[in-house]
Amino acid sequence: MAEVAALVDSKKFLISSGFSLFRLTGLHRLAIPVTRGLGVILMFHRVRPAEKRDFAPNRLLEITPEFFDAVLTRLTALGFAIVGLDEALARLQRGWPEGTQTRAPFAVLTFDDGTRDTKDFALPILEAHRAPFTTYVTTGFADRSARLWWVELEEAIRRLEKIDVEIDDEIIVLPARTATEKAAAFDALYRRLIAGPEERLLAVIGRLAATAGVVSAALVDDLCLDWAGIESLGRHPLCTVGVHTLTHARLAKYGEAVVRHELAESRRVIEAHIGKPARHLAYPVGDPSSAGRREFKIAEELGFASAVTTRPGMIFPQHRAHPTALPRLSINGNWQSLDMVEILLSGAPFALWNFGRKVV
Template sequence: MPAFRDCLIHTGMTLFRASGAHRLAAPFTRGLGAILMFHRVRPAPREHFAPNAGLEITPSFLDAVLLRLRAQGYDILSLDDALEPLRQRRPSQRPFVVLTFDDGYRDLVDHALPILERRRAPFVAYVTSGFADRTARLWWLELEEAIRRLARVDVTVGGHRVTAPCATAREKRAVHSTLYWRLRGGDETALRDAVGALAARAGVNPETVAAEACLDWAGVAALARHELATIGAHSLTHPRLAWLGAEDARREMAESRARIAAGAGATPRHFCYPVGDPTSAGRREFDLAAQLGFESAVTTQPGMLFPEHRDHLCALPRLSVNGRYQSLAALDVLLSGAPFALFNRGRRVAT
């Protein structure tokens, strides 16, 4: 299914770029604007095995994106400034985008921030508190590093044993794809147990992975003081909330806000659902975010913002700007909203 979905997305993007149909549809499909989703911003990996490269863009591409947005007449707004017209039922006359960066990676400061400063672009940093204090695990990075180090994997995932060679880059990519989607098909405990066993066998230290990848509290606090930054909450441990019991899900959301307030000196008013697809965040989670007093919450469900979202501020869609479609032509297709009018079958609010 993932391979079929990726093929379908690639085919759709190619057809839109070739036909230009997205430009004709844009006046009807682009809505008021969009929330753009980024993860890592750093120089491109040099090796052939880089399974998480889809979550990364280069600094030069981020700069090109910001220049393109301004050249096409988009306002780059803070999340608060973007939401206020929606709340007041008086949407802006100019299209806008909001820039969001998930997880709290170090490269947001090292590589993205100088560009954001130069272009005077406000942004939201959604911080996973457990990554900042090194108590939560970036299991997808642990998985990558374990497979990189091992010549063969032998691990049990959800009661099924997976054993395969992974000495070459091709074998590593194949094993990673198999394990990743099996892990995503199981619950959070099984996922972390399996990755933990594999990481231990490969000598991968979860705390070291988090320390190398993510900002500590001093870094988050410094970012919170930046005039362009808004700090949002992204849970305690980055679980798929819909897979947890209601009380555990509530705790992940509420305590992450409290820990960020204590560690960074800024109380988050906005939330970001980990993973954020329909299997990871749904009506229960949207209601929880509202009950906890968050002013907004974002998903990873693709779509544009429309006036109708004023009644769904805890279920906001985002557009993923990622390494798989790292081109300005692809950005233009995304910003037209045309693919999502088809993907969401004409529904403006997909909840």
């Protein structure tokens, strides 16, 4: 566990140091012809007004409506064409027209989980910019049968003054009286649980939530659109509805039969509700421990036109051969700075982080 913590802290340090270097030198602008590629797929989760909360470990998944609007404005100012996923895939297949001198990159806007915020706060801004977007729907959130376990964990720790849980026959006791102690407890439990089987993660958080009086279905009902909301959003001319599995399962943690069922059945359910094909997929969590080559192959075999990860990176011609393993650039609460967004959109930080590899 200490090794994992050190790795995460080192990554944060490297990212912060990289931002400082690019901001001071402007080297990212010089790197654009090599590092920006054909375009980018942006990842958002929650867009909602800021709330003052001392303990908010999931705040990294949130940005304010004002910042979201500013990001779209900056995209246009930087010469990005905001397009839908289908158009982006067409551009990926075409590449740059021969003899083109000015290469206008594309940007795709994607939202995970099917939250109410997407409709309540993001949609009016998207309409103002006439910006197409994709929302990836977890069917279990729409019908209230799946769990927002990361929100459960936050809410349980918020209510408790001491954490007392058993993980693999080990009793873990952590103080949780102050915001600092709560943040440390969340970090310790999250890192311990995310590294193991999903069944264990769900069981431990479920017991902790029950102790704190947290009702899982009530959290989902408060945060996520129901089927009526999904269907309404799906009728919007700017919206493409994609697939985000039945239960928000970290697919690599399960056997192949479960993976195929999570993908195929969730697509069937979504298509029945929206009355049109759901051609695009987002892997839940989407890091290497949650989706890998097996999942990419299964998504391809099931006929998905695209599938996105949370691996950071830009879209390059090399991705034509890997449409079910596409990277995304996360716009999140940790980096609500337009200068940082502009640096990220250059692709330079990812070229360094991925050691020059375009497909990761």
